[in-house]
Amino acid sequence: MVARLEVARQAPAVKQPRNPISRKQVERVISRSVAVIGVVFGVQTIPWLLSQLDEAQPWWLIVTVPSLFGLLIVVVVASFANRWVREAHGTFAVIYFLALVSWPFTVLPGVEVFNGIHWLDYLITVGTAMATIAFRPVLAGIYLFAAPIVYGIVRSLPEGGGATVELAILESFYALILGSAIMIIVTMLRQAASTVDNAQATALGRYGNAVRQHATEVERVQVDSILHDSVLTTLISAARSYTPEAERLSAVMAGNAIGHLKEAASTSPDDRSTVQATELAGRVVTSAEMLDSNFTCSVRSVGARSFPAIAAEAVHSAAVQAMVNSLQHAGGSDVERHVTVRGLEGNGIEVQVIDTGRGFDLDRIPDERFGVRVSIVERVANAGGRTMIRSAPGTGTLVCIQWPLGDEKYGAPSDDDGDGRTS
Incomplete structure (x- = not known):
């Protein structure tokens, strides 16, 4: 029976997978989405703002209104330019919280305060979302509860419209629910993206180890081949050279061995x-x-x-x-x-x-x-x-x-x- 040996190596032809979504890509999408939504909420706030301009001190309006609406534009530009994203979002969250705290202290004396929803309430969810992007989870969580609580307290004061306790709690709780939903979604997306990044890093590390092991194996085979072809075979042939023909073959093999060693020293895998x-x-x-x-x-x-x-x-x-x-x-x-x-x-x-x-x-x-x-x-x-x-x-x-x-x-x-x- 004729024995047959056939060996071939070839990488399987597979379709290359698409690059997985990374944490940076997720952060970019979230920041841009929040920035655009912030502008939309800001536009919806304008009618309520115009109807309540006569209630606050002019200097407070001059400082607060341009700062908040200007920062909304800055956040959009920074998010799409992918530069100073956290700083822009964090600045808006801080300025909004300061405006919320200073609101009751800037109401004009003797003015009849509108007893409905204040215009700052329409931006409280935007402030919470931007705090989620800019701050660490602990600080973002504190902001999530602090902003609605401050709003509820101010809302129950005469300067805030004198709302009933039930109404103030209801409005604060509504803002807390929306902010919590945004924070949960952002946190889940970040964790999922981080998991993908970690898995990809692990896979790349294992692939790198496999490549190094393969390179080591290839080099081992090359060294084994050189030793066998150039050294062992020549020595064995020389030891068995009892005839002129065998001696000539050993001499030729020795010359080839020297050539193989020189070629191996000058050949690079690349x-x-x-x-x-x-x-x-x-x-x-x-x-x-x-x-x-x-x-x-x-x-x-x-x-x-x-x-x-x-x-x-x-x-x-x-x-x-x-x-x-x-x-x-x-x-x-x-x-x-x-x-x-x-x-x-x-x-x-x-x-x-x-x-x-x-x-x-x-x-x-x-x-x-x-x-x-x-x-x-x-x-x-x-x-x-x-x-x-x-x-x-x-x-x-x-x-x-x-x-x-x-x-x-x-x-x-x-x-x-x-x-x-x-x-």
């Missing part, structure tokens, strides 16, 4: 340089000719395509390791060996290393043996490609390396564009 397909094919053919003259090499349909330098290095190193494995384990000079480099559709490339040697059973390869698992399979997979190995005792071995990972079948023929050559 390297964005590219390698032409013809250059990569030439490197594979040259390596095969240097390792053994019995390799039959062919290059077909590579065209003018190019590949990332890291991917090209992974394909070349994996192909060289497959050749070395064939020379070391497949048999002597009576074994036929072939290396084929061909272009794939969509700017891809495929390298096949085939021999008619003794073959092996993939299921019986120990995990501690790096030649196939690390130096070939994982190296290509980490670069975004895939590897298929088909072998069985007595039937030879086929190693097929493809980059990038795509839908093209292994060994599928490609149209020759006229640049093929055979050596």
